[in-house]
């Protein structure tokens with residue numbers, strides 16, 4: 001047995017190897033295609049997220065105009081193809097940053113910048129939310145500079161391709177928070193056959209699952225990660241339109 005093997009065995013005995021292996025599979029808590037729920041759907045080219053991810057800037061903006069999506073163009077933003085900000089309620093649903101340390105984060109925070117193709121999917125999201133009487137979404141961020149330079153363009157937060165949703169507020173004034181109301185656990189399945197029942201059968205737990213699974217059926221996002229994905233997602237839904245992949249991961 002070589003020295004390296006000895007060390008690995010010693011680390012395994014301490015439970016350390018599993019920890020690091022897990023961390024390597026999931027850098028920054030984001031999804032990898034290795035996940036068993038990452039599947040290529042039939043007719044993937046016809047799925048919305050796949051089409052959105054390939055939309056050229058000009059036709060993307062035309063599509064937003066056609067849909068009446070409220071946006072303002074943002075100045076050139078590193079790694080974001082067509083940077084925008086949401087400029088009003090989307091189908092009656094307002095989108096706001098969660099409260100944070102910086103004073104008055106709206107509307108100047110970089111975290112409120114998104115790429116045009118994400119806006120197409122957010123428009124679908126708003127349609128689903130409105131059908132559930134949701135009128136307000138609080139999100140942690142869309143664009144983030146952390147990871148710029150090593151995360152490839154066309155994916156994740158440094159490309160403005162993802163939104164981290166924290167709370168949903170309904171017309172009746174009730175707010176549901178992913179952190180307290182999702183009632184899930186890492187490893188569980190979220191939608192379809194064999195989907196896990198929430199730990200507690202509450203209104204909020206049902207609402208989150210219905211919305212995520214309706215969006216999964218619509219195919220608007222190719223990554224939809226809930227607290228079922230991992231501990232890093234215990235307090236938000238990560239919703240992404242990623243380029244250059246054929247698989248969808250809904251968990």
Ligand SMILES: [Zn+2]
Nearest residue numbers: 162163164238
């Ligand atoms: Zn995210």
